[in-house]
Amino acid sequence: MQTTSAIEEALDKQPTLTRHFMTLARETRLSHAYLFSGMTGCGKKALALSVAMRLFCETPTVDGLPCGHCAECRRILAGDNPDVVVEAPEGQRIKVDQVRHIKDEFSKSAVEGKTKIFIIEGAETLTPNAANGLLKFIEEPADNRVIFLLTTNKSLILPTIISRAQLVEFSPLAPKAFQEVLTGAGISANQAALIGALTNSVEDATAMTEDDWVARVQAEVGRWYTQLVKGDATAFVTVQTGLMPLASDRSRQAILLDVVVILWQETLNLKYLDNQTIAFPKLRDVMVQTASQVDEVTLLRLVETALQTKSALASNMNFQNIIETMTLAGLDLLK
Numbered sequence: 001m002q003t004t005s006a007i008e009e010a011l012d013k014q015p016t017l018t019r020h021f022m023t024l025a026r027e028t029r030l031s032h033a034y035l036f037s038g039m040t041g042c043g044k045k046a047l048a049l050s051v052a053m054r055l056f057c058e059t060p061t062v063d064g065l066p067c068g069h070c071a072e073c074r075r076i077l078a079g080d081n082p083d084v085v086v087e088a089p090e091g092q093r094i095k096v097d098q099v100r101h102i103k104d105e106f107s108k109s110a111v112e113g114k115t116k117i118f119i120i121e122g123a124e125t126l127t128p129n130a131a132n133g134l135l136k137f138i139e140e141p142a143d144n145r146v147i148f149l150l151t152t153n154k155s156l157i158l159p160t161i162i163s164r165a166q167l168v169e170f171s172p173l174a175p176k177a178f179q180e181v182l183t184g185a186g187i188s189a190n191q192a193a194l195i196g197a198l199t200n201s202v203e204d205a206t207a208m209t210e211d212d213w214v215a216r217v218q219a220e221v222g223r224w225y226t227q228l229v230k231g232d233a234t235a236f237v238t239v240q241t242g243l244m245p246l247a248s249d250r251s252r253q254a255i256l257l258d259v260v261v262i263l264w265q266e267t268l269n270l271k272y273l274d275n276q277t278i279a280f281p282k283l284r285d286v287m288v289q290t291a292s293q294v295d296e297v298t299l300l301r302l303v304e305t306a307l308q309t310k311s312a313l314a315s316n317m318n319f320q321n322i323i324e325t326m327t328l329a330g331l332d333l334l335k
């Protein structure tokens, strides 16, 4: 995360929550403990840091936001404010000495007499012992202490913690913000385009990019599509040599079929909208040409054929059969 832009990131990803929390901070109506729950990259830490900045900022904007530039804002962004304690898992867990550090800080009052802020990322990685150790601080609200527990998986948080903190559910990201998170994580814009059409979860996205899977899917499905629209029966060879190796398990098979559905839907859309987002940037020319040459009824039938594969897969039909049947139907429709 670009911490220099924590407030921009919070506003970009969670505009409503950010405005809400800025108001709470301005009116000193913050609760003593929050549990921020939401997927990786949805802006939990950015919002928690923004609240801290808002409480310390010397020159808030007329909109009631932290300026992001004053000495106090910069200290927080640099991790240099002793009253803003941030801990994140080292490796798989928040370690014992980190928990000790948090407890020590809990028992100290604010160095500069103002509020003391705790931001604990990956709260689900606290051991039950460690979580219980923190519980008494969460139970005893202190006037000038605000605790933010951040988690991607609230089902792993002790119920005793959940019941004492205010739960805030973060919504998934809007498509544009999500694609920025993906490209920020080093995923190419080309792959991010397709991933963004398939999921809104960074975890799912990361799983899809393992072994270059998404890039290979784009290449092989693209090859299959190009052959199909030319009426070229070697599309069956591509099923065997290109698509089948990508369909290693049920979940990847399901995603592969989603990819085909998206491909036909986008082709159909291209008939009427020429600048819509495209999940297959490198296939654009072929798709535009197909949209202009194939009539609407046929394109609709191709979308339907692809959609039907989803229920075939759900009823446990053999994947190769499903995709060969779809290929045959496609060649027949595009004759």
Ligand SMILES: [Zn+2]
Pocket (backbone or CB within 6 Å): 056, 057, 058, 059, 060, 066, 067, 068, 069, 070, 071, 072, 073, 074
């Ligand atoms: Zn400031």
